[in-house]
Amino acid sequence: MSSMILVDLIQIVMTTLTVGSMYALVAVGVSLIYNATGVINFAQGEFVMLSGMTVASLYGTLGWPLPAAVAAALVVVVLYAALLMAITSAFAARISLIGVLIITIGASIATQGAAARIWDSDTHRFPPFSGDDPIRILDATITPQALWIIGVSAICIAGLIWFMRSTITGKAMRACALDKAAATMVGIPVRTTILLSFVLSGLLGAAGGIVTTPLTTIDANGGMLLAIKGFTAAMLGGMGSIPGALLGALLIALVETTTVTFASGAYKELPTFTIIILVLLLLPRGLVGGRHETGLHHDDLTRT
């Protein structure tokens, strides 16, 4: 009996880490763009979808070597991120931040439609990187691909945190997030820095799409739910905080995994949506506090 509980526990921890890593990549990306622009990007999941679909067709279907397919997916996502930045900036000159947020929802829906046309509406996947044979820990199992997901996410997020804290370009990004006028005065190119935030955010999502698709599959409409999960995680942790986004993602994954393990898969999405309502009502600044300033500057996207 007690070993059953232990097995459940190991299984929950492993699944939480796997699912949480995926959500963390999206949540950290949401926070990055929010910091740079004040906009919550609901097209964040499209980065994941586009990279997953690209690798699935180039590597899975057309038989390109995996590194070439991955490189192509990264290029696609970087271009898409730049396009998204251009669209949001163009609208930000004329409408409110809430308007820009709705534009990102529109961009997400348009991207889903375009993807369904370029590919189709079916689910896609490609073979896992290190085979399908599960690794056993006691009686719990974990697939090698889950280890890829956890490892790649950990490296990406640790790399991002190092970049933001230790390089002058990363510090310039943080400076832009804190005060764009002051950043301009010391000579930081604000628009280039915002573009960099979009690109880095896109690359995080792309990494997620590449490592998770073999395990979870992807379809043209798969991005939106991920964006909502990422948004929820980022809000729970504290919008704008990278450690907060990480914490929020792991907590949501834990609640989801526990629900699926002890209740039913049918209730999988229930906790996320319950959490987002509770957080928005009771804890709008999240667990670790997020950004102090909520009155964002409308000209953030428009100033050169």
Added chain:
Amino acid sequence: MLELVNLSVSYGNISALKGVSLKVEPGEIVALIGSNGAGKSTLIKACAGLVRPTAGEIHLGGTNLLREAPRRRAALGMAVVPENRRLFGEMSVRDNLQLGAYSQRHDRKAIAEDLAEVFELFPRLEERQSQRAMTMSGGEQQMLAIGRALMSRPKLVLMDEPSIGLAPKIVSLIFGAIKRMREHGITVLLAEQNAAATLKIADRAYVLELGRVTMSGKALELWETDKVRKLYLGGEAA
């Protein structure tokens, strides 16, 4: 060094500067004195590229600043110590200083030298270098704002009310630092309400009232005029 020609700035229907012309020569400290709402901050912001003039010209050296992107000013040799300091509050003192050197970020040797000079000017900043900027006292924050400006190796520093809200002892420390900047060949345009302290260290001064220059001349001579004393001191000098 810096020349403004007939500079006008409006916020909607309200005109904040009405055809201001002034000149700052290399190596000078030029004071810009005036009360609240006289247009001092607007003039500094226009030079920094944060507000767009409705008319007039701003020249830095041979460059027409209105044709340059705001962020290019640091590379052209202009640094700003803005109103309210505008530090990167959640970042460390050291990061703030390093960002001040953004326009010459590839020259590590120059950055290390400048950092040593700023620490020599304000030893307090060296003690506090890993502290977050927002947790420091007002005086320390002002030192950091000046230090950040100096990190870009500027030829010209614009300062917007560096003495505001500070204790007299800290004010004299800040003004002492401004004098030392001039000794190092840095030109300063100093906007201040504190006419007494400012006119003592400035070479020349302009008096700004309701968006217009109403008086200008040698700082000490302006200090002798009754009008300046009455307007900005209410009588007695410090």
